[in-house]
Amino acid sequence: MIDALIAGRLYGIAEQRTGHAGSNYVTCKVKAMTDDGDSIMCNVIAFNETIRQTLLRLEDGASVSLSGALTPKVWTDKQGNARPALDLVAHSLLATGQATPNEQD
Template identity: 75%
Template sequence: MIDALIAGRIYGQVEERSGQNGSVYVTCKVRAATDDGDFIICNVIAFNDATRNTLLGLGDGDSLSLSGALTPKVWTDKQGKARPALDLIAHAVITAHLNTAE
């Protein structure tokens, strides 16, 4: 894993889920720009209460920055082309979005 800081926008909806042992976590996707003008999707999971609550206050298209443990991966699309993917276990989040719950 890589200690990373990524910035981008929420892509789709933020979802809260529960594990088999009762642990609560949040998942979402972040669309981050690359240096060549393309975008990459980062799959995010958060277990920390503050990070989870902040992410739950965000919606599709909201800007944010996340730090955490990043794992790069590769997947193959329907045309057989290798595509990059990122998985991030988020430890902290920064956003300009105001959370009305706080």
Template identity: 90%
Template sequence: MIDALIAGRLYGIAEQRTGHAGSAYVTCKVKAMTDDGDGIICNVIAFNDTVRETLLQLEDGASLSLSGALTPKVWTDKQGNARPALDLVAHSIQDLAFAERK
């Protein structure tokens, strides 16, 4: 696990779900740009109430920063190419609308 700060744009919309024990959580995807101009998708899950509520209010393409526990992964696309992926358990969030409210 890596303690990380990810900045990017919401890719799609966040979805609220319920776990087996009845606990609520939110999942979403964030597209972060790399140094070479490519984007990498970060799969995000949030259990924190503030993070969940904020993610659910954001629209597709909203700019945001998330911090939390990051796990790097590799997956193989249909052409057999190895591609990077990131999984983040988000503990805190800052979005553009939050910054404007401050």
């Protein structure tokens, strides 16, 4: 586990879910840009009530910064290429508001 800070744009909208024991959590994806101009997807899960509610209010494309426990992963696409991915358990969040259509990629 790595304690990390990521920044990017919400990809899609956040979804609220309920665990087997009845606990609520929110999942979403954040598209972050790399130094070489590529992007990497970060799968985010949040258990904290404040973070959950904030993520649920954001629209697709909203700018966010999240910190928490990061786990790097690798997955293989349909062409057989190894691709990086990130899983983040969010502990804190900074959202800059909702994106307007011309701000989205």
